[in-house]
Amino acid sequence: xxxxxIHPLIFGGVRTYPLATRKSKVNARQFAKPSVKRRTLKQFLxxxxxxxxxxxxxxxxxxxxxxxxxxxxxxxxxxGHVIKVGxxxxxxxxxxxxxxxxxxxxxxALIHDFEIALVGSTSEDVEAGIGAGAFxxxxxxxxxxxxxxxxxxxxxxxxxxxxxxxxxxGILSPKHxxxxxxxxxxxxxxxxxxxxxxGTDIPxxxxxxxxxxxxxxxxxxxxxxxxxVQEMDAGGVYLNWGSAVLLPEVFLKAVSVLRNLGVALHPIxxxxxxxxxxxxPLQNVVKRPTAASKKGGGKESRGFAITGHHELLxxxxxxxxxxxxxxxxxxRRA
Numbered sequence: 001x002x003x004x005x006i007h008p009l010i011f012g013g014v015r016t017y018p019l020a021t022r023k024s025k026v027n028a029r030q031f032a033k034p035s036v037k038r039r040t041l042k043q044f045l046x047x048x049x050x051x052x053x054x055x056x057x058x059x060x061x062x063x064x065x066x067x068x069x070x071x072x073x074x075x076x077x078x079x080g081h082v083i084k085v086g087x088x089x090x091x092x093x094x095x096x097x098x099x100x101x102x103x104x105x106x107x108x109a110l111i112h113d114f115e116i117a118l119v120g121s122t123s124e125d126v127e128a129g130i131g132a133g134a135f136x137x138x139x140x141x142x143x144x145x146x147x148x149x150x151x152x153x154x155x156x157x158x159x160x161x162x163x164x165x166x167x168x169x170g171i172l173s174p175k176h177x178x179x180x181x182x183x184x185x186x187x188x189x190x191x192x193x194x195x196x197x198x199g200t201d202i203p204x205x206x207x208x209x210x211x212x213x214x215x216x217x218x219x220x221x222x223x224x225x226x227x228x229v230q231e232m233d234a235g236g237v238y239l240n241w242g243s244a245v246l247l248p249e250v251f252l253k254a255v256s257v258l259r260n261l262g263v264a265l266h267p268i269x270x271x272x273x274x275x276x277x278x279x280x281p282l283q284n285v286v287k288r289p290t291a292a293s294k295k296g297g298g299k300e301s302r303g304f305a306i307t308g309h310h311e312l313l314x315x316x317x318x319x320x321x322x323x324x325x326x327x328x329x330x331x332r333r334a
Contacts, residue, residue, distance in 0.1 A: 026051060045325045056304045058326045061317070063269035063302070064099065064237050065324070073101040073231035077251065079242035080108025083181065084123045085311045088113060090318040092184045099321050101236075102191045102228040103160075103181060106246045107201035110163060110182070110194045115141055117167050117180035135202075142206030144172070149213040158221035160185075160192030191228060193221035195250045222250065229254040230263055237269045240285045242310055244274065248284035255289045265289070271304040273313055281305075 032054075033047035048054040067074050076091065094100050105113070115122035118140060129135035136142075144166070152162035164186025167174055177183045185192045196218040198204055198211060229251070232238060240247055258265055270289055272281040286303035306313065320326075 030055075041319055042323050042325055045320055045323070053306055056306060057317075057320075059302070060237075060269065060271050060304045060306070061320055062326055063235075064239075064321060067232075067235050067237045067269070068098055070235050072234060072236040073228055074099055074237045075102045075104065075228055075232065075239070076100055077104040077238065077240040077243055077247040078109050078181075079106055079244070079247070080112050081242045082310055082314065083109050083112040083116065087310060087314045088116065088181045089179055090315060091181055092179070094318055094321060095185060095188055095190050097322060100185075100190055101231065102193065102225075103185060104193045104195060104225055104228075104247055104250065105160065105181075106243050107194065107196045107203075110159070111141060111145065111201060111203065113180055113182050114145060114163065114167070117174040117177055117183055118144075118172060120176040120179075136205055138202075142203045143208050145203040146206055146208040146210060146213070149217045150210055152217035152220065153210075153213040156220065157217075158191075158224050159194035159196070159217035160221055162217065163194070164192060191224060193225040193228070194218060195221060195225070195246055197246055222254075225250065226254045226257050229265070230258050232268050233258075233263050233265050235267060235269075238271075238285065238289075240270070240272045240274075240281055241314065242274055243281070244278040245280050248272075248281040252284035252288060267299040267301040269302050269304075271306060273306050273308070273310065273317075275307070275309060277305050277307055 030050035032049040035044075035047075039047075048057075050058070064074055066072075076094075078091070082088075082091075091100065091103070112122045115138075124135065124138070126135050129137075145163075148163050148166045149159060151166060152159050155162065157165075160182065164182045166172070167177065167180065167183045168186055174180065174183065182192060194217070196214055198214055203209060204214070229236075229238070238251060240251065255265060268290065270285050272285045274281065282305060286305050290301035290303040
């Protein structure tokens, strides 16, 4: 016999109801479909469950298709990892297919794309060079990227445009220009903006570095990025890939500038793709820009957080868009 003065509750009087009368969040109609031989990509995508992240992907890509059809901006923010794991050609293909209105890069993406264009390889072994002070000291990278910043300052243009122009000018002989986002975007006249935090990137250690030029080039691109974000009003999309701090901060500031100037930025769709969901992209990309715009009434802005490896998710997203998937914008959420 228990020594406690309190006894277990008796559940005999608990009220119940028939299961069939309950509203449930998951229905068998939403379940995944088993694989069959010779399935097309579209059939595979259609077979995904209409639940949680799979349904979010449907809703997000539907928003991208709507933005493209309505000629609203579809902006891609990319960190360096996107370039160095070989996804540049897929982004270039999306540019050619009309799914990219502008690309925002951090300094790492600029470096990796430049090195790919020039020699077809990138991403040095930090541990092998840091002990001797050789890390980040590649001559062509440091010298040229700093010269591009000085060119941008002289011509009063942004860092991204100046990089595309310089790489395409014939001054250098890029061996892999067709795989360079900077060069192909410049050829297609798609704006690329580069956003720096001075001291975070290897060219800032180089003797040719000029802080004034770096600041001027990046600041011009911030203003250009604000103009691109303005084109998201009434249906545009911003996709943040692999920048955990810099680009989410830049995006939030651009949103604030535009709303200060009277641009509603409503409705908009935003998404963060990354290995893990960090605080800043969740707040500054997914939540804050979309929550604030709900006050405008009408269609709702939405933010999505989709977690996974870029080298898997990016090809999936690119292929789905190219296939025109999904055809409809169903919104059934679990």
